[in-house]
Amino acid sequence: MKLYLAIGACSQAPHICLREAGATFEIAKVDLRSKKLSDGSDFLAINPKGYVPVLEFDSGERLSEVSAILQYIVDKHPSANLAPAAGTMEHYRWLEWLGFINSELHKGIGALFHTDDAGRPKALANAQKHIATVERALEGREWLVGDHFSAIDAYLFVILSWTKWVKIDLAEHKNCAAFVARVVERPSVKEARAAER
Ligand SMILES: N[C@@H](CCC(=O)N[C@@H](CS)C(=O)NCC(=O)O)C(=O)O
Known part of the structure; x- marks a missing residue:
């Protein structure tokens, strides 16, 4: 898994949660002004919406929006207890x-x-x-x-x-x-x- 983030941006919320959950992941830093990644490649090719966070899975599929990504981390790491049980x-x-x-x-x-x-x-x-x-x-x-x-x-x-x-x-x-x-x-x-x- 790879989390696209910008320093101190809202992407830090899923970043913290991935660490709370003990997940295996890497990070890719995005320059939000130039919309470039550290290697100079185009972030808009990753997320045409132009913003972080984006969570990329090993399948190549990508998920954006803080709320969706947080819910994904919660659901996939139940033992981390990052949200109350569904339905309560x-x-x-x-x-x-x-x-x-x-x-x-x-x-x-x-x-x-x-x-x-x-x-x-x-x-x-x-x-x-x-x-x-x-x-x-x-x-x-x-x-x-x-x-x-x-x-x-x-x-x-x-x-x-x-x-x-x-x-x-x-x-x-x-x-x-x-x-x-x-x-x-x-x-x-x-x-x-x-x-x-
Ligand atoms: N609707 C998005 C908004 C995310 C967002 O506002 N990201 C900011 C950083 S905190 C960003 O990347 N801004 C760059 C831009 O919009 O050009 C979400 O909830 O995830």
């Missing part, structure tokens, strides 16, 4: 968060990388609104759903980590800051970050 209410809560992180938080914080000064106040207010949702949910909890780390925590961690790049002070959101400080210590996260560098 906890699983639907987990999917609810996956949808929220993917469509609201990821895009909300991500927008600040591309917003000019005029557009920043509106984009910032939107991002802060979504961070506040997470802040409330983490009150008195270590993980978003259940009592242990799961794939959505990996995704949340990666997106909250971007706040330092877009000048949002996470210290103002103490539950989120504590969550990031907790997850950054996981061996899977340290390994993923080191491998991406």
Whole structure:
């Protein structure tokens, strides 16, 4: 298996989960500006949508979209316990968060990388609104759903980590800051970050 990723991008969420699961895989780094791989080849030939992550199987088949890839890793590595059992209410809560992180938080914080000064106040207010949702949910909890780390925590961690790049002070959101400080210590996260560098 090969995971196409960009340093510190949302692709770090499946990267962390593959390591949590003890999966055998390699990584291929993508330059998102030039859409080239490290060997100079064209990433658009891998994913015409032009974005990471992409998980490539030994068969040559490829899967894109963070949500689909996370669900794939969860399903193929049940012993890693990266999501609640399918069919339980906890699983639907987990999917609810996956949808929220993917469509609201990821895009909300991500927008600040591309917003000019005029557009920043509106984009910032939107991002802060979504961070506040997470802040409330983490009150008195270590993980978003259940009592242990799961794939959505990996995704949340990666997106909250971007706040330092877009000048949002996470210290103002103490539950989120504590969550990031907790997850950054996981061996899977340290390994993923080191491998991406
Ligand atoms: N809908 C995609 C979005 C993935 C995405 O936003 N990837 C970013 C990095 S975090 C990217 O590769 N952006 C480059 C581009 O869109 O040109 C998903 O959920 O996986």
